[in-house]
Amino acid sequence: MNPRTTVNYSLLLLALLIPRPASAQGARLQLDHLNKLADKAKETVDVTVDAAMLKQTAGFLAGKGSDSEKVQQLIEGITGIYVKSFQFGVPNAYTDADVEAIRKQVSGSGWSRIVGIRGKQELTEIYFWKERDTNGGLVVIAAQPNELTVVNIVGRVDLASLGALGPMIPKLPGAMKKAIPR
């Protein structure tokens, strides 16, 4: 084989093997760069719930009233929930680069922004991930001067049902008695 052809084939193989950011990771975002903010934050919520954990919770959420059934229906199609929420004692504890690193991940193909509100000192954005015309995930970015929250849900999720979930949550088994740090 011609050495130049060999090099070309090698480069082609390499290009195929290198994962493309948007398509390879799907609806799951890389949020590890936000971990450093935990040191500056007054309150931190870091939740990682994978498919196995969701399966485990099915037994606990099942058969405890209509609210539990609704929640169970909601999480049925979900394969992962990843939340990072930081509340800071002083404003601007995080940088624009921290938020941009998330926005860059949802700028690829497959993602579409359905809500985008940008104020003077705040940003609220909701993105949907679609794969073959089916809803495959969701990202919510809520940034305020002294607060940053990123919610990443992987799987089939109904936004309206998720938004209407609020009043049901305190009745669920495992719900916190006191308010979460927000």
Place this chain on the structure above:
Amino acid sequence: MRFAAISQTEGMCMSLEQELRRALKRKDPPGGFDDKVLSRIAAGETVGAPMGTRRWSRAWLPVAASLMIAFGATYYVQLQQQRQAREQQAHAEQATRDVVLALQIASETISAAQAKVEEITRYEPTNDR
């Protein structure tokens, strides 16, 4: 001389034979022997078999040890299973709390976004005219 020796030996053999006959002569048991034997049988006396007992005790020792090990192992396995079940329960409870917390934050964030969108659309001029 030779004949004298032979006759002496013969005489000795004769006396030995007589002594043996006397010693092995049939003797009757002492009086009341039958009654004593029968009464002991009636009383249920048995003759011990020390060797047999020892043999059985030697056989039972490993059996008992094996049973103890088997019971101990079963108990240990049960304890391990119970501990695993408790750990799984605790994991599931923690996972449920995490799921509910994640849903709570997601729901609140989405509700806040929806409220902002409603607020913006309420004050925006419409092109319906």
